Amino acid sequence: MRHTEFWARMDDALGPSYARSWASMFVLTDLGGRTVDEALAAGVPPKEVWASVWRALGLPLTKQ
Template identity: 40%
Template sequence: MRNTVFRKLMANEFGQVRGEMIARDHVMSGLGGRTADEALEAGFPAKEVWLAVCDAFDVPAQRR
């Protein structure tokens, strides 16, 4: 998964503004205490970051 696909999934699931806020501000234990943006910058695969967001926000399986 590319970062652009990750951003599109975030916007589709949470809305553009809220998706950006979550990626920037929400620290997730599934990402080692990082935000999504920090995890992507640290080299985590975008798919792994997306799945961590899905777990943190209980995104239904059909939208993962």
């Protein structure tokens, strides 16, 4: 998964304006206690970050 696909999924799940805010503020234990932005900056693959977001938001299977 590329970063562009990751952000498209985030926008779809949370809305374009809220997705970026959520990504910078919400800490995910699955990502070592980091936010989405911190995990991506640290080199965590977008697919792994998306899986953590998907679990945290309780999204339906079609979103994974």
